Amino acid sequence: MIPGRFEYHQPDSLAAAVGLLSELGEDARVIAGGHSLIPMMKLRLAMPEHLVDLKAIDTLKHINVADGVVRIGAMTTQAELIGSAELQLAAPIVKETSLQIADPQIRYQGTIGGNVANGDPGNDMPALMQALDASFTLHGPGGARDVKARDFYEAAYFTARDDLEILTEVSFPTCTGGYAYEKQKRKIGDYATAAAAVLLTKAADGSCSHAAIALTNLADTPVFCDAASTHLMQSGVSADSIAHAVQSCISDIEPVEDNRGPAEFKKHAAAIILKRSLETAWSRA
Amino acid sequence: MSVEAKTMEERQAALKGLGSSRKRVEDARFTQGKGNYVDDIKMPDMLFGDFVRSQHAHARVLSIDTSAALALPGVVAVLTAKDLEPLGLHWMPTLAGDKQMVLADGKVLFQGQEVAFVIAEDRYIAADATDLVVVKYEELPVLVDPFKAELDDAPILREDIADATEGAHGPRRHPNHIFTWEQGEKESTEAILSSAPVVAEEMVYYHRTHPCPLETCGAVASMDKVNGKLTLWGTFQAPHVVRTVASLLSGIAEHNIRVVSPDIGGGFGNKVGVYPGYVCAIVASIVTGQPVKWVEDRMENLTSTAFARDYWMQGKIAATAEGKILGLWCHTTADHGAFDACADPTKYPAGFMNICTGSYDIPTAYLAVDGIYTNKAPGGVAYRCSFRVTEAAYFIERMIEVLAIRLNMDAAELRSINFIGKDQFPYHSALGWEYDSGDYHTAWNKALEAVDYKGLRAEQSAQVAKFKAGETRSLMGIGLCHFTEIVGAGPVKNCDILGMGMFDSCEIRIHPTGSAIARLGTISQGQGHATTFAQILATEIGIPADDITIEEGDTDTAPYGLGTYGSRSTPVAGAATAMAGRKIRAKAQMIAAYLLEVHDNDVEWEVDRFIVKGAPERFKTMKEIAFASYTQAIPGVEPGLEAVSYYDPPNMTYPFGAYICVMDIDVDTGVAGIRSFYALDDCGTRINPMIIEGQVHGGLTEALAIALGQEIAYDELGNVKTGSLMDFFIPTSWETPNYQTDFTETPSPHHPIGAKGVGESPNVGGVPAFSNAINDAFKPFGLTHTQMPHDHWRIWKTANELGLHD
């Protein structure tokens, strides 16, 4: 558990960081909180020759809510997400999710940018971002572009981000309807056996005006359950439609066996967790 | 006048002796990060060692090419078995009478085995260089299942002893078979099994796990070529034994070896054995003439230094229809991995597994244990337990439950009618032990009452009814356990490690101004010896605990002892401390009598002083006596005030306890929540109640971990599946429930202060209590027994197999 050798860089502006990445090419890796990257380096699964640390770039640390849009700088830590009163009002599901990530020590270091850019199916933020229909802003040598969270994840550790791009901001519409993030894990600090992000908005007439469901660690990418979400909006929320939605989501997932258990168990647990998440979200809607 | 105006009670309290919840004197240092651990040691010119390890579980080593590693700047040397062979150090003896490769000699036998040792100028270069050593392997068939070890097509693991029909513990019937150990009466037990009205049977598996101390194992070896002295700092639970072994192995005279155990960050049995890293660090220092540090990382710790448990215990228990137990039969298949490196007293190849009759008066019993080689890491250490007592306690406490089901009887009641009665002590068990003391019924009844056992059972029945009616998906489990420990190894006549009798020692020096230092042959790894041993002494010699320094772990200064494990420190070294204290007091009595101008027999001891009998106003305090011993010429008495005691315990001690755990189980997700845990411990005389409580909390939390998920698991190719803390379960405060602790106090009749040892009881008793709760929850649905560890998916699987998800 001793990492290989690397050079350490600490640019103080986004331009300098992007410049460094272009100059150093594929031997360089961005480091944010380091709580996914450093463990991989200690196992020598990652052996970057250069680390470009983003922590001195002030423009990457912010939480802004304006005009119905939440904008979060990539270097905002999970602890800061939990502590933000503004965010709690604009999108309470972010805090609920963040509190289920790792443990307090890790959350003081780990960032939202690192969590969504990492591409590990075990990370909790990606499914949340898909449920929120978030966009990720990427800055590369050719300028900036936005990619939808729902289009970002290609396979485990493969994302739409180019190696030379830095993820600078996460943005999504404010979301004040019913919400829930339910996660089954073996202990504090463990990745999910199964987890579900659910957003349900109840219209004045009791119908479901908005539904979004996404699942964590049940396939090699987060799973946005489009069909189930649409079904709930069309048919409204009832015991029957919840059962139907759960059925639909479970057919979308492909969990793999690991020390948490075989796929069969994970599917069963996922169905239970999702059902609870839907019920909680609707009760808050 | 002010000091002497104190009442006797005040003087007593000022000592902070036996029974005082004195704060731990170690903690100021530890909580401020001022501990001094092996990895804190820095020396000029110190080199760093790192291992090239096998990724295969079983393979022939065809070649090892070290040239690229040696070419890396900063690399000093790379050792392989070939380099160690001329010194006779490519293999080393294990504590269990087997031998173990220090570096792979022709083949590797488990994943993670040490193949080559790289020595470099810094830790990072050493790690880089291990990647540059090219090892060519020829893979061999892998044996992971001990029940397949003796099949015709089983690969032979230990070619070095393939033809040896006799091992350290008697005949071997197959090259993969290590020993058979038999205790008790086979024929009469089997006769009872065939005639008894009721016989219950079960295969009880106590899975492989690991002590996983916070600090991993490590050493710094420094050979001073000028004076010929070797100093070895290391994470040693038995530093004196390490010195003797190092001397025997290296040929360096024992007085030229100094072994130091500095602060140790937890041991739990993991730091009893001798590991290849220690040997390689020593050789590397001798070869280079520079100090060499080796500290394993977390994954190396979990995968290569000593594991614990891995016992398959086939049991049969016979009883009358009314539930009186008639006989117990057990056959254990013990998976020892590639080398038999168990840390047990020599005559006990399966440790004290023969305490498996537990707290019960079982007239006839038979135990056989077969040790088996497999392609797994060696070990088999006592993880917070006294030599396989945990396995024994788990076995009997599961068998009692299984029998209760068979008899359709309440398991608390079944225990009660079979307990060894208070008046049966000293009790001779069918498997050969003499239980020193106990009062099980009192403890048991206190526990049942404290938790309102009847009320709990009623609530559980109601819960089952609700579950069956579809009103809840949660089940309630009540886990009972009454355990009996056997600790304090042990009497030299039957307990030794590598021939060294398992006595222990204490040496006391009283300083002229009335404070003192005591040195012991044990070594604290977090147990708080510096706190509690001072308390024993305070009561014995009347010097406040705060004025007594306790020192352990440096073989140049401490008296010889066998170290700390198996809850032996208090029973053995604690006894030595009390006995040495009594020698001090005997001499002090003569000095006091001289000073008071009376006969020796005319003074008597009172808290912190000798008084003239019948005239308590005439006295000499221990402080005054100490000063006099250095300042006055006392006829017929040597100057100074010192004593040494080497204590050979006449018997083991037998702590016991009653634990009750209540769990709520989510049948759909397999998540088990601990609602409450009641732990009554009887460890005899209580030295420091606060430390006892801390030990109980710690041990219960380790028990929780083991029962609910902590395991070292292998796949069929011998790959370790749980080699990091991502998967190896260590509970956090979040997973840890509130524990309700309680006690009874039944002093040991043979221990000088009646103390029995407590550090391991909660692990021994905790595991069955947690496991029984899980099993109990599913009992109403037809479950007899389900194996540990009870992680979410296995609980879910149990529910699934019982049809509870249909």
Ligand SMILES: Cc1cc2nc3c(=O)[nH]c(=O)nc-3n(C[C@H](O)[C@H](O)[C@H](O)COP(=O)(O)OP(=O)(O)OC[C@H]3O[C@@H](n4cnc5c(N)ncnc54)[C@H](O)[C@@H]3O)c2cc1C
């Ligand atoms: C014991 C433990 C338990 C954990 N449990 C959980 C959990 O339950 N749920 C969970 O979601 N996470 C968990 N984590 C991971 C944790 O949340 C990480 O902090 C997070 O995944 C990564 O964020 P980071 O800021 O630490 O990123 P880093 O580790 O620094 O980076 C991760 C990856 O993202 C890249 N990267 C980082 N920032 C950017 C950026 N702005 N632009 C482009 N690329 C970037 C890096 O190059 C690297 O490849 C756990 C971690 C540990 C150590």
